[in-house]
Amino acid sequence: MSPLDLVIDAAVFAWVLYRQRRVRRVRLRFSTRVPVLLSLFGLVQFLHYTETHSLGAKVSAVAIGSFVVGAAVFGAIRALTMRLTPLAKGVAQQATWLTIGLWVISVGVHFSLSAVVSSLHGPVGVTAASLLLYLAISLGVQNTVVHHRAVRFLMRGSDATGIRAGALDARSWEEPPKD
Numbered sequence: 790m791s792p793l794d795l796v797i798d799a800a801v802f803a804w805v806l807y808r809q810r811r812v813r814r815v816r817l818r819f820s821t822r823v824p825v826l827l828s829l830f831g832l833v834q835f836l837h838y839t840e841t842h843s844l845g846a847k848v849s850a851v852a853i854g855s856f857v858v859g860a861a862v863f864g865a866i867r868a869l870t871m872r873l874t875p876l877a878k879g880v881a882q883q884a885t886w887l888t889i890g891l892w893v894i895s896v897g898v899h900f901s902l903s904a905v906v907s908s909l910h911g912p913v914g915v916t917a918a919s920l921l922l923y924l925a926i927s928l929g930v931q932n933t934v935v936h937h938r939a940v941r942f943l944m945r946g947s948d949a950t951g952i953r954a955g956a957l958d959a960r961s962w963e964e965p966p967k968d
Contacts, residue, residue, distance in 0.1 A: 809884035824929035831921030838918035848911030864930030
């Protein structure tokens with residue numbers, strides 16, 4: 790892991806946290822653009838790391854377990870802490886400070902696996918090399934759960950919140966439905 794990679798990872802994590810705190814409209818069409826782009830960059834970074842470091846089966850299992858269990862579980866839990874607010878044509882989302890705290894804890898748990906990797910005599914840099922993949926999976930799971938919550942929120946409370954019933958028929962909640 791080069792110092793440049795670490796700076797990039799820290800910048801991406803800071804950008805994710807900044808973006809989470811902004812009030813943003815939840816799109817009707819689920820978008821995977823950011824998690825997919827992060828996955829691609831993370832995969833390149835991780836594969837580059839594995840070209841020069843031998844992971845072995847046990848260390849690979851720890852890294853994959855971190856993605857599947859850690860990233861997915863924390864992503865789902867964080868999604869439940871996201872604030873949803875009704876808008877005239879949809880729903881807005883914003884991370885609470887609890888959400889931000891869970892992001893920090895999540896990344897801390899991912900990096901704490903370096904102790905497990907070390908006990909397996911593996912390269913401890915694998916947790917840093919896999920951070921972008923971890924963020925991508927965790928963000929993807931969080932976005933999926935938030936999107937489902939937003940759709941349920943609209944279907945359940947469209948009358949009480951003043952949202953037009955046709956909001957779910959629009960191609961995107963960012964543009965008004967065509968009458």
